[in-house]
Amino acid sequence: MRPYLIPAPRELEYTGGKTLLRDDCPVTVTDAPALPGEAYTLKIERGSVCITASSEPGRFYAKKTLEQIKTTCQGVCDDLVIRDAPVMSHRGFLIDCCRHFYGVEELKRLIDAAASFKLNRFHWHLTDDQGWRIEIKQYPLLTEVGSFRNNSRFGGVNEGKPHDGFFTQEQIREIVDYCAERQIEVIPEIEMPGHFTAAIASYPFLGCTGERMEPEQKEGIFPNVLCVGNEKAVAFVKDVLDEVCGLFPGRFVHIGGDEAPRIRWQCCEKCAAKMRELALDDYDALQGSFIKEIASYLRKMGKTAITWNESLKGDRLYPEDVIVQRWMDRKGLCRGFAEKGGKVIESDFYHYYFDYPYGMTPLKKAFAYDPFAGCGAGAVMGVECCLWTEFVRSFDDLCEKLFPRLLATAERGWSGYPTGRYVDFKTASAGMLPLIGEYGIEPLPPDRWDPALPARAKEVVVFFKGSLDPGLIRQAFNSRK
Ligand SMILES: [Zn+2]
Structure with a gap:
């Protein structure tokens, strides 16, 4: 055979x-x-x-x-x-352990399956508004307070129970070692300056207002960001990164940089003083200069910072500062960054965000994605699929969302341009089901990988109802392929 x-x-x-x-x-x-x-x-x-x-x-x-x-x-x-031999050096998958927590044993199963398809980067999303999931010895309240929320109300669904969980440093090392044995480098993501509510809930001095709050319970973009004008808050970030760098031996640390509203900075004396001191014209520049400072701090520890594409807005970041992960870049800033020699990781929202339904991103669409179309083959360091967990409330659901679509990302990261026939890939994917099953992972059944148009429309409408705006639904549906 x-x-x-x-x-x-x-x-x-x-x-x-x-x-x-x-x-x-x-x-x-x-x-x-x-x-x-x-x-x-x-x-x-x-x-x-x-x-x-x-x-x-x-x-x-x-x-x-x-x-x-x-x-x-x-x-x-x-x-x-x-x-x-692979075309790309970065072949990644992101798991969000913040919105809903998934623990060591579940991650190991996913890591095993990802390794089967030669993925080599596990991007571990560890901090967000709804939960801080990594033990930091200097700041114990991050996990004592920040890893716990009273309830979950994502997408208007009231789960009606508390949610918590975090990884001890010992467990972090266990996952790092487990990945290393499978040729996977772990990239921790410590989000800043946005998606910071759980940290501020633990230590209110980190926010611009100093007010007390709790970790968020639903999806969204929240106003309480890190006060980048406060020296003590910036020192906190560096302390956290010191411990992170000690735990993760890899070359990269992801520092977020996406979805940071400016409203708190606009009303903050400290942030205003910082802008005067640095002669910055606007808040995009304030974020850019903060990310640049943190990237430079990491570089001194031998690490390269990765940031989501929003951080390019302030026009402060250069190819030598950061690697940029592109997920949604309407203004084409990543292309400009690439033209200056910058390196980009492609995680296109419309093709590689696998927390969205197959109706929006069927397997065929994920497979057909051309990672070089946006920034050119010379700039693209790799591809990465993302599994955010606002609406992923069980491990079974997580597995169905990720498998088999993760295989499409693995294929592209290894082979580069989409050249093979989809029908062959789909047959091969079905052939992989026993292998994936060996790790205790149940992928979505094949008859649902590529729903027909009426079923796609229904899935998308059901998914977005009450959780996200109609404009996004239209965009999702009108996107290429
Ligand atoms: Zn501030």
């Missing part, structure tokens, strides 16, 4: 014979120092399996390919040679 493979390998050649692939089939592993780190070759011929790679990632990916071959060939495989 011929195997199904996701992502599709760069070169695949069938060489004639057949091999019985038993579990105890001998595997020879050879070093090939000339191959790039993530590249490998895999030969299955005359009953033997040979892997060639220069380093651990390449060997790991060869084994993952072999695993897919064993799963989808059911014992007998046509002899083959695969020569493979």
Whole structure:
């Protein structure tokens, strides 16, 4: 039999014979120092399996390919040679553990499944308005107060019960190690200056007004942002990042930078003084200069900051400061950043936000996405799918939303331009269901991956009702593909 493979390998050649692939089939592993780190070759011929790679990632990916071959060939495989390497260095998936909390055991299942498709970055969204989820030893109230909310009322649904949860530093290390064994680098996201309510609820001095508040209970963009004019508040952020950098050995730290309303800054003496001091004209520049300061602080610790595309608005950030993650960029600022030599991660809202229904983003649409269309192949460092959890109240729902659409992102990150046929990808995705199931993950059934137009319309309308504005519904539906 011929195997199904996701992502599709760069070169695949069938060489004639057949091999019985038993579990105890001998595997020879050879070093090939000339191959790039993530590249490998895999030969299955005359009953033997040979892997060639220069380093651990390449060997790991060869084994993952072999695993897919064993799963989808059911014992007998046509002899083959695969020569493979990824196009993109960043192949990521984001899980939001703030709006609804998902713990260590659930994350491990997702990490295992993501590793099966050669994703190599876990973007861990750890702080937001509705919950602070990472233990910080210098500021214990962040988790004592900020990880707890009395109720959840996302999308107008009253869950009627408290919600809490956070990761101890020991658990963080456990996840980091678990990922490292699977060639996945963890990128923590500590949101700033917006999406900061849970932090301010824990330490009111962090806000412009100093007033007491509680973590938010519903979705949205909230006015209580970090007071960037307050030296003590900025020092707090740096203290937090010191601990974060100690916990995450990877090269990147995501510092958010999206959806930060200006209303508190506009009424704040400290923020006004900061703007005078730096001779800044507007609040976009104030945010840009704050992000630049934090990125520079991280650089001194050997880290590169990633920020959502909104931080480009103030025109203060340069390619040497940050990597930009594009999710929605109506003004095309990412392209300008890319033209100056900036690096971009593509997480297009209309194609890679998998918390939205299949009616809005069917598997076919996710697969057809061209990640190079926006900023050009030279600027795109990678792709990343996002699973936000405002409306994802159970792990089963999370798994259905993410699988199989995550496979489309994995395919694109490895192969680059969308070239293969969708029908082949869809068949291969169905072939992967047993493999995904081994990790205790139940993907959405295949008959719902690409709903017909009337069903799409219904799903979208049901989803958005009462939760988001009609303009967004129209945009979702009118978008390309
Ligand atoms: Zn302020």
